[in-house]
Amino acid sequence: MELNEKRMISRLAELGRVGIDAEGRRIRLAADDADRAGRDLVMGWMREAGLRTAVDRIGNIFGIWETEENRGRDAVMTGSHIDTVINAGQYDGCYGVIAGIEVIASLREAGLRTERPLAVAAFTNEEGVRYSPDMMGSLVYAGGLSAEAACASVGIDGTVLGEELERIGYAGTEEPGFLKPAAFVELHIEQGPILEAEGYRIGAVEDLQGISWQRITIEGEQNHAGTTPTSYRHDAGVAAAKVITFMRGRCLQPGSRTVSTTGCIEFSPNAINVIPDKAVFTVDVRNPDESTLQAEEKALAAFLEELEKTDGVRIRTERLSRFKPVLFDAGIVRLVEKYAGKHGLSCRRITSGAGQDAQNMALLCPTAMIFAPSHKGISHNPAEYTADEDLIAGAEVLADVLGELAEAH
Ligand code: HGY
Numbered sequence: 429m430e431l432n433e434k435r436m437i438s439r440l441a442e443l444g445r446v447g448i449d450a451e452g453r454r455i456r457l458a459a460d461d462a463d464r465a466g467r468d469l470v471m472g473w474m475r476e477a478g479l480r481t482a483v484d485r486i487g488n489i490f491g492i493w494e495t496e497e498n499r500g501r502d503a504v505m506t507g508s509h510i511d512t513v514i515n516a517g518q519y520d521g522c523y524g525v526i527a528g529i530e531v532i533a534s535l536r537e538a539g540l541r542t543e544r545p546l547a548v549a550a551f552t553n554e555e556g557v558r559y560s561p562d563m564m565g566s567l568v569y570a571g572g573l574s575a576e577a578a579c580a581s582v583g584i585d586g587t588v589l590g591e592e593l594e595r596i597g598y599a600g601t602e603e604p605g606f607l608k609p610a611a612f613v614e615l616h617i618e619q620g621p622i623l624e625a626e627g628y629r630i631g632a633v634e635d636l637q638g639i640s641w642q643r644i645t646i647e648g649e650q651n652h653a654g655t656t657p658t659s660y661r662h663d664a665g666v667a668a669a670k671v672i673t674f675m676r677g678r679c680l681q682p683g684s685r686t687v688s689t690t691g692c693i694e695f696s697p698n699a700i701n702v703i704p705d706k707a708v709f710t711v712d713v714r715n716p717d718e719s720t721l722q723a724e725e726k727a728l729a730a731f732l733e734e735l736e737k738t739d740g741v742r743i744r745t746e747r748l749s750r751f752k753p754v755l756f757d758a759g760i761v762r763l764v765e766k767y768a769g770k771h772g773l774s775c776r777r778i779t780s781g782a783g784q785d786a787q788n789m790a791l792l793c794p795t796a797m798i799f800a801p802s803h804k805g806i807s808h809n810p811a812e813y814t815a816d817e818d819l820i821a822g823a824e825v826l827a828d829v830l831g832e833l834a835e836a837h
């Protein structure tokens with residue numbers, strides 16, 4: 429079966445042109461107008477491929493190919509997300525959705541039949557930039573969060589997700605989980621440097637690291653930047669800086685696999701000559717091992733307690749999301765290796781450093797992922813790039829893995 433490579437590549441580029449703001453940044457946050465435009469485009473391509481489209485109550489969208497013969501059997505599913513971070517690249521998530529549509533469209537156009545229905549999903553709010561937790565749509569789909577609770581999420585802009593889904597016309601009626609998956613395979617860019625640096629074409633993703641997101645609020649005392657002696661200060665800004673460098677210190681311990689990021693920070697009153705009395709910031713900590721991740725969380729909590737005493741500040745934390753590490757299905761990982769080999773593509777096993785919808789689908793069914801290389805490992809950045817031949821190679825492996833799982837003939 430041949431994929432229509434041109435169609436897939438041009439669609440990725442077309443979707444990549446949706447949601448470019450006045451400063452030229454690509455931003456499609458969950459349920460905003462740009463996300464709606466992206467969703468409309470993808471739903472159109474699903475219909476063009478002759479798929480039945482469906483939207484569930486948390487706005488996950490699906491393209492389903494079922495026949496008289498296979499209707500009612502558990503479906504083989506693929507997919508990813510089309511929402512982005514701020515100033516994003518064009519491949520993260522979108523690649524898996526567009527390639528999934530391409531594979532199913534090509535199977536149909538080749539006149540092949542499958543013993544199982546095939547479906548491609550675009551899950552709501554994978555990135556978690558506007559609403560927490562991240563990987564939200566697939567978490568609701570897998571039963572890890574109720575649709576009600578998810579729809580009640582209040583965004584960083586004060587909007588309510590359920591209302592936004594209504595507003596953009598994607599508050600669907602299907603019950604999350606309505607399609608029972610027999611297996612789920614997600615194609616994604618690696619977003620890291622390993623495949624390219626080591627010269628591999630395909631990553632057979634066998635596991636995924638745990639993620640801990642917190643919002644930390646530190647309250648000190650507002651005062652004059654010039655007249656206040658250092659010993660009198662209760663500086664929320666300095667305390668926040670100590671937390672950020674403490675976490676970097678944990679990551680730099682010999683042999684540590686922990687990574688930690690403070691991506692958002694706000695001071696108030698945020699004036700050049702005023703000691704900030706408030707710092708609100710996020711801490712994203714990850715590690716492939718659950719007990720180590722818990723140890724990192726405990727060390728951070730102990731450090732915050734100590735900081736309250738040493739700096740005379742008050743600190744409160746808010747859990748935003750927490751995912752344990754996930755092991756993917758060994759059988760599907762072997763299928764990825766088998767078909768990479770069939771296509772003469774060098775392949776290595778790899779851990780996903782990023783959170784993925786697949787980690788939630790793994791709660792429901794045998795699940796694994798396929799990675800294509802990311803140039804220089806850059807992602808969550810407009811310079812994100814994967815060469816066309818690598819995009820196509822990954823989609824060909826996806827086609828074969830899905831074909832075997834759905835018993836195409
Ligand atoms: O944050 C992540 O790892 C993913 O991009 N949502």
Ligand code: MN
Nearest residue numbers: 520521554616
């Ligand atoms: Mn992604």
Ligand code: MN
Nearest residue numbers: 520555782808
């Ligand atoms: Mn991402």
